[in-house]
Amino acid sequence: MELLGVGVVALVAIAFTTVLSPRLGVASPLVLVALGVGASLLPFGPEISVDPQLILAGVLPPLLYAAGVSVPATDFRRDFRSIGALSVALTILTTVLMGAVFYWMFPALSWPWAFALGAIVSPTDAVATAIVKRQGVSPRLVALLEGESLFNDAAALVLLRAAVAATASAVSLWTVAVEFVVSMVLAVVIGWIVGRISLWVRSRMTDVTAATVFSFAVPFLASLPTDAVGASGLVAAVVAGLVSGNGAARRLSPQVRRSHQQNWHTAELMLEGAIYLILGLELLDTIEDVSQDDLGVLFAFGAAGLVLVAVLVTRAAFVAPLLVVQRYAARRSQQLRPRLRRALRQPGPAAGAARRAARWLRRGRPAIAHESRVEEVKQRIAQTGADHGLLLHSPLGPREGGVMVWAGMRGVVTVAAAQTLPSDTPGRSLLVLIAYLVAIGSLAIQGGTMTWMLQLLRPARAATPEELAVESAGLREVLDAAVEDERQHLRETRARSRGRRAAEEVDRADPDTVSPTDDQGFPVSSESTAADEDRDHRIALIRAEREALLDVRAIGAFSSAALAAALAQLDAEQIRLEL
Known part of the structure; x- marks a missing residue:
């Protein structure tokens, strides 16, 4: 019962924090951490002990899957090289350089453990992307940050696993590199297969609730077999999410897609909030353990500050040549x-x-x-x-580069990865506290000043009202053309069936002919039949319009936001007609 009560309080805290944090101007993770710390100070505060493997295998796969579903595939494809550089190359570089920093700060620490810590602080968090998106910056910049936070989490955890394994046995750099590549390739293949199969299964489920329940199993169907063969289950979950999100519009009904979107957003909110609450609940105990260490808490704060500065410098040094390539x-x-x-x-x-x-x-x-x-x-x-x-039309210059550097905050994956360090890690409490402080400091400093930084740098903004009007007119042209083509197709179909209809007219004129009835045996009036035909005709036109939008989405002629809004309008109208 105590655990149940804690869960209820946690859900209430997550809900109110999500609503109030934008009004307070404070990132919701910081509020949740503060609430967790406050709860741990209460005399009747809960004592929560969470198995780190539960977070790694039970929380991160659905979180990354949900992020993959929401990323527009066209935006991801367009900047695939830049996203790959930020999410893989920068993650590797940060892991190596931060490993050297940790090795310098802790001479007694072996190189594998130092690289493990470097991998923990290397991935960025999606919180910054949400802040940047709310400020109305260029959609391309948002897509880059979203794509980076999608895959660098998985890449960092693959490196973490390899580094921890290297602490138990001597391995060469070549072995680690081969393992990294094989792990990524296997994960991509398995994730793609699971994503395709999940679309096929859900497209044949007529019950919306059942299809949604099945979708909750998809990230684990991708991650668990992948982990079993020694590859990255998190990468598989991400790929399954990308495949599912890209193919949903063609394969799944509007009702199923709407249900998935709402329920997965809810699950994502709860899982992220739970991790930050756990961080707050464990923070004081971790500080207490470190206070008994020879180096002490002040050293942990100083080390976290140094790591945070080093991470930003490394990111800036990587983004600068990336901008040159973009120019x-x-x-x-x-x-x-x-x-x-x-x-x-x-x-x-x-x-x-x-x-x-x-x-x-x-x-x-x-x-x-x-x-x-x-x-x-x-x-x-x-x-x-x-x-x-x-x-x-959406260039990446120094202003956008400054936002990319400052938006590289550490967060949920750093916290979760730190908790997965084995119990025999040398100075585990101190190292975990440093990782916690890096994440908290990053969210507080970078997240707290993100709005001010955007006002200072003034990066490229989202489309102006005039540009939106032009884009809307272009979309209207596509939809009108699709409607005209579908109507022409229906006219041709009707013309070919005139002979059959003429025979039906003769049958209806025969007094012995039985009047049409519905499923329950009641006569169907001509007005009801005409209404059904009108509804079916309109649904056919909506489907043609949707296919047209998906065709231009594959080409990339319009922004993902405009296409998503147009698809949502078509879905809403089809759902209304089918009720």
């Missing part, structure tokens, strides 16, 4: 755009060419192999043109 890519895009327009044999911007290419693809799907191949090439050219248009 080169933008200049190359400027040179290639005229060629892409000529290749499509159509004047105008790349987005317009992409819309035309998508419309060509929707019209009939040519039966001749050669024509089909030509249309596929046109789609690829249009996609490339839209990608280059993004590089030109």
Whole structure:
């Protein structure tokens, strides 16, 4: 009963913190940590002891899966190289350099344990992304930060596992590198398979609640087998989330997608909040244990400050050359755009060419192999043109680079990873406290000043009202074309069935003909039949509009936010008609 009471209080705290923290101007994780610390000071405060493996295997997979589902696949594909550099290369670099810092601070610590600590403080947190997104910055910058926080968590934990394993036996750098690559590749393959299978299963479930319940098992269906073969279950959970999120619009009904979105957002909120509450509850006990250490609590605070500065410097040193590469890519895009327009044999911007290419693809799907191949090439050219248009209209300059550096906060994964350190780790309490302080300090300093930093740097903003109006008009053009094509298809279908309808008219004129009835045997009026036909006709048009939006989404002619809003409107209308 005591544990049940603690759970109820925790849910209430998470709910009120989520509502109040934006009004207070304080990140909700900091409020939850403070509440946890306050609860631990109470004489009747709960004594919570959580198995670290429960967090690693039971909490992180669904958290990362939920993040993967919500990431727009088109945005992820466009900046895949930059996201890969930030989430993998920067994570490795940070692990190595922070390992050297820890080895310098703790001479008695072996190199594997130092690298393990470096891996713990290397991943960034998604809290900064939420803050940046609320401030209305460029969607491309948000996508980069989201993609980085998605995969660097898994990469850091793979490195942590390899470093901890190296403490028990001598392994070479080559062995660790091979294990890292094999772990990632196996995880991607298994995650992709599980994501595809989960879409197939849920598309055949007519019960919305049952489909949602099954979705809660998907991250574990991806992570548990992957862990069993020695690969990264967290990477598998992320990939399964990306596959599920990208394919849901085509494979799942609007009711199922709406239910998944709401329930997964709730689960994500509860799991993240629980981790920060646990951090607050354990913080004072950890400080008490460290106070008995020779180095003491003040040393832990100083070490955490040094690590936090070193992490920011490392991130800045990595982001600077990344911006140089982005500027080169933008200049190359400027040179290639005229060629892409000529290749499509159509004047105008790349987005317009992409819309035309998508419309060509929707019209009939040519039966001749050669024509089909030509249309596929046109789609690829249009996609490339839209990608280059993004590089030109959403550049990454020094201002955006400053935001990327300051948004690299440490958070939930650092806290969870620190708790997974084995009990025989040398000076475990001190090292765990340092990791806790790095996460708390990062959230307090960087998160608390993020709004001020955005006002100072003034990075590229989201689309202006005028740009949104142009984009809305372009989307309306796509939807109108899809509706016209579907209506033409319905007219042709009706024309081919006129003979059958004429026979049905004769049957209805026969007095011996039985009137149509519904499932319960009651006669169906002509007005009811006409209403059903009108509803089915409108649903068919909605499905055609949705297919058109998904076609242009694959090309990347419009922003993910605009497409998501348009898809949500279509889903809401279809749900209303099907009720």
